[in-house]
Amino acid sequence: MEQILSMNGGSGEQSYANNSIGQSTCLSRSMPLIKQAVLDFCCTKLPETVTIADLGCSSGPNTFYAVSEITGIIYERCCQLGRSAPEFRVFLNDLPGNDFNTVFQSLSAFQEKLREENGPGFGPLYVAGVPGSFYGRLFPLKTLHFVHSSSSLHWLSQVPPELTDKANPLINKWKIFISKTSQPAVISSYLTQFRKDFSLFLKLRSEEVPPEGRMVLTFRGRTTADPTSDESCLLWDYLGQAFQDLVAEGLVEEERLDTYNTPYYEPHPEEIQAEIEKEGSFTLDRLEVVALPWDSVNGGIKDDRAMTAKRMAKAIRAVNQSMFRSHFGPDILDPLFHRFIEIMAADTKEVEHVSLVISLIKKA
């Protein structure tokens, strides 16, 4: 996983940078909760250098968005209170395959924008890139004051091992994710893996974040108790159907499809709350549900289903391409997404895109 998964790099037509409007909208919808957490954080004694980490920063317009807001709010609040403003150290983290080169080349424009928006008293702000999985330790002890992560924690550290057990694999027949037809054991293997990963994430961060430190995490989730509802599975089912058609056409071997499962999970708020309590290092300060309309990929413009399907295909491709290519080879990508568009355009179902935003405080 760590070596394979990456959002599409660069700034071309198929790049994540150009096909992440859903993630961007979700991030801006989580801003009120981020702002509240930052203002609460400003009520504590600030260190001389405030250290902020963005975990799963990716490459594109979303990369600097949260950091820009968080540092701006802290600076403004310090000015209001007549306190001297801190300097900032920002760590942008993602997996080693992320396109950090593109991020780094846009850094001077970002710094320029920050100075323009906040005035000459702002900063200095020191930026570093940190390659690695957030399911491992990334930072020295107690060095992160504010952690942000958006559209990343729904990724698991691995496909549930029951599904890849070489001797006796649990087959998720014809599917690439949880679906109505998945056996209960498949669903429970996903939940178990999510619990393990999310709990590990909390434990690792609890070592890196000092008492009173904050985390605001936004990730895909669900509001329905049933993890096989359309809310969670509809788009994955379209994709699964497109793969099945490629099997029927002989472009993909059936066994290849049966052995592919997406390392992804959309938790329910109760599952999140339970893990936070069980792990015990953080207090859950707030939890909110962000539900984006079905056609949010169109950026607020009304468009027909075929156009929506085209944009959705690009968005899904920008995120999943690295894994599909690694398992199925590069040649299936164009036919797969062509078929996905046809399938989605021919259907009439609509579901909301649900994310959860949680604000956490490190216990003393």
Added chain:
Amino acid sequence: MEQILSMNGGSGEQSYANNSIGQSTCLSRSMPLIKQAVLDFCCTKLPETVTIADLGCSSGPNTFYAVSEITGIIYERCCQLGRSAPEFRVFLNDLPGNDFNTVFQSLSAFQEKLREENGPGFGPLYVAGVPGSFYGRLFPLKTLHFVHSSSSLHWLSQVPPELTDKANPLINKWKIFISKTSQPAVISSYLTQFRKDFSLFLKLRSEEVPPEGRMVLTFRGRTTADPTSDESCLLWDYLGQAFQDLVAEGLVEEERLDTYNTPYYEPHPEEIQAEIEKEGSFTLDRLEVVALPWDSVNGGIKDDRAMTAKRMAKAIRAVNQSMFRSHFGPDILDPLFHRFIEIMAADTKEVEHVSLVISLIKKA
């Protein structure tokens, strides 16, 4: 400069990674002095997390070399002394155009190698990439315990402004660097720029390094008092001659050549000592001269002058290509280095490649 200069990225035939044997040899020759500085540093009270920066890390086999040695020596020394070993935070710095993606993708192999070489008690070691010029602040106050830089500080922050003054430029006729035929004013503009840059570098680092912190810096220099001697200028003169031939063939406009000057300087030890004393933040603990043989680019193998010229052309191209391309366009690169090889192969002169290694201690 900051947006243009970068060593050739990737791992292909023309990459810096594959054409930096000279820099690598120089680095390994500076190792005894690095080792002594690290051992001296170990006599001070070590922090829980030792923070090390490599400035101008580039991308290739040299990127992790110094860091690997420095951390290994500290760990070994702590084990010998029965002290608990620190964890390490490593910052790899280079200009934003550096190929950090390639560096980050080789990180897990590097971590694996460190664990193998040092055993399971080593680390953890946290790595981050820091894009930006070391002629600006890169790190928060007093956060760097050990700074290393190799084959980087001979690069100036800019071409001396007298040479690029739009109204009244000082023309370094037919040349791309200091040469015997350069006017004295050209030579003095280079020295002035170097003094300014080196002094600024010391001042900036003095803010980032706490008292007792260490720096070991290796960069190209000269042993002759005269900066126009062949020791400093021979290869630049071959290159200048190749450019002149391209002008004669109509491939390069004369005015383009006259307005190009390399932002580079090879200081004499006395110039270095004078700046360190004048700036005043650091004590010069040691200064050594490393002189590599003329054909060190052959990696210790004896080869004829034509082969040496070919390898030298690749090494120079891997370093200078980004700047040549930006000023002259991409089409001149192949003919330029083809001509360079012919000129160098036809000559018989040989000079040593001189570097200076200095070890500095931050004053209290």
